[in-house]
Amino acid sequence: MITRLSKISFDDALEDLTDILHSCVHTGASIGFILPYSRDDARTYWRDRVRPAVHAEALDLFVAYGEGRIQGTVQLIPAAMANQPHRADVAKLLVHPNARRRGLARALMATLEARAVELERTLLVLDTRSSDPSRILYQSLGFRIAGEIPGYCRNPFEDRLEPTTYMYKPLGQP
Structure with a gap:
């Protein structure tokens, strides 16, 4: 089951979200964090960065439930600039x-896309480390590569820089 977390249900989800983020970072997910990364670091991210945005309705946080707990999540962040009312960012797709x-991941993205259409967003944008397997998933979902920036992010396990790939997907267009 996929649902959008409300500000009322956010606190009940905090420990599951913490576990997902912590586990994904430790398996090398390209999501902006590097090792060492503690459960407290993960909890702080959700509590201090995401929770205020959910409360302010600045982003939609979707979660996938399975086996009695949250198993995955993704964020839809509508662009805030006046010249971009048609665009939204996809962030932190985590399973x-x-x-x-x-x-x-596919179910979360389908729900996210439906919400973007509901919000009259016609362009989704994301980035991922170029070597991350999620890039293949995004391409299979219709995302196109806009370009690659070398030396953009640090490898989560080694002290070296890697490229990131920017991707986009037009919605409601052939």
Whole structure:
């Protein structure tokens, strides 16, 4: 089951979200964090960065439930600039390592896209480390590569820089 978390249900989800983020960082997900990365770091991210945005309705946070707990999540962040009322960013598509290969990422993205259309957003934008397997998933969902920036992000395990790929997907267009 996929649902959008409300400000009322956010606190009940905090520990599951913390576990997902912590586990994904430790398995090398390209989501902006590097090792060492503690559960407290993960909890702080959700509590201090995402929760205020959910409360301010500055982003939509979707979660996928399975086996009685949250197994995956993704964020839709509508562009705030006046010249971009048609655009939104996709951020932090995360599926717990123990719940992968079950279609949760695809289901989360389908729900996110439906919400973007509901908000009259016609362009989705995201970035991912160029070597990350999520790039293949995004391409299979219709995202196109806009370009690659070399030396953009640090490898989560090694002290070296890697390129990131920017991708986009027009919505409601052939």
